[in-house]
Amino acid sequence: MWLNKGNLTANTESLVVAAQEQVLPTRQLQTKIYHTRNDPGCRLCKDTPETIQHIISGRKQLVGSTYTEPHNHVAGVMYRSLCDEHGLNKPQHEWKAPGKVNENDHAKILWDFYVQIDKHVLANQLDIVVVDKESKRATIIDITVPNDYNIASKKREKIEKYLPLGKEIEKRWDRRAMVFPVVIEWWSITGARVTLENIADAKETDDRTKPSPNSINDITFGNTSG
Incomplete structure (x- = not known):
């Protein structure tokens, strides 16, 4: 830019x-x-x-201080874009932290949301969750800004980290869940998969097709009936 x-x-x-x-x-x-x-x-x-x-x-x-600023900025940009896509209100200033829950009749977006479950999982603090009420789908979006030498491993790590939680969300929320990692390297965002079109394409994956667990792009799981 x-x-x-x-x-x-x-x-x-x-x-x-x-x-x-x-x-x-x-x-x-x-x-x-x-x-x-x-x-x-x-x-x-x-x-x-x-x-x-x-x-x-x-x-x-x-870790937990200076290194979180790029992550939070990217997450904020994505959150505001998702609000535009789903017709939701968004913070007036780009640096203002969003509320935990933003909702209308069609969709709900959860920000930095802690999912309370009884079963032990690797992680239950989510960057962004987009709940589409019409298609009954929940998209777990987790963002990382790693160095350029471990981008692929970070994608896989995010999927494996949130896979158990996604299964629990499907059971408790009665909707299909998907893990969608967004990985942006420090030096440039030119090759990052952060566009809304990418997210939309992932959501529209054929319900009869279940991605391989070895995929580093996105993972759906559980009930494939939609």
């Missing part, structure tokens, strides 16, 4: 490009390339080489 609009200062643009090209003066680069340091260790973690990949997604001290 910023390449098309050209609204960044020269200093900011050079910083972004340097980060994308992984030529920022990290301690790993100073040690291995410039030979101006003897210790490539991260200045925060101390015991891990300080690379660009480590800085943007590998520092355990930043």
Whole structure:
């Protein structure tokens, strides 16, 4: 987007490009390339080489704080788009957190929603759930913003993580459920499957066809009668 609009200062643009090209003066680069340091260790973690990949997604001290901002922003963009698609009200400001439940006669969208069940599952805190009242379907949307080297594994991880919960939702909510992971790498969103068309295509999968559990795109399960 910023390449098309050209609204960044020269200093900011050079910083972004340097980060994308992984030529920022990290301690790993100073040690291995410039030979101006003897210790490539991260200045925060101390015991891990300080690379660009480590800085943007590998520092355990930043999990749950700094690393959640990109995730929350992507989730917010998707939430607002889904509200438009289903004719629901949305927060006036893009940085305002949505309410937990947003509903009309046709659909219901749950945001950062905790599903209370008796059975133990790997995860029951959901980013976004879209409940289509007319088709009786629930789409579990989980978002992750990983580094570029583990995108495929993150897709599979999200599906496996929420598969048991999806089965429980089908039983308790009496509707077909689907897990739809949205994976956007840090450096670019040009290849990310985040459009509403992707979600719509996933919803409209033939009810008689059950995707393979090995699929990394989307998974439906349970009753296939619709």
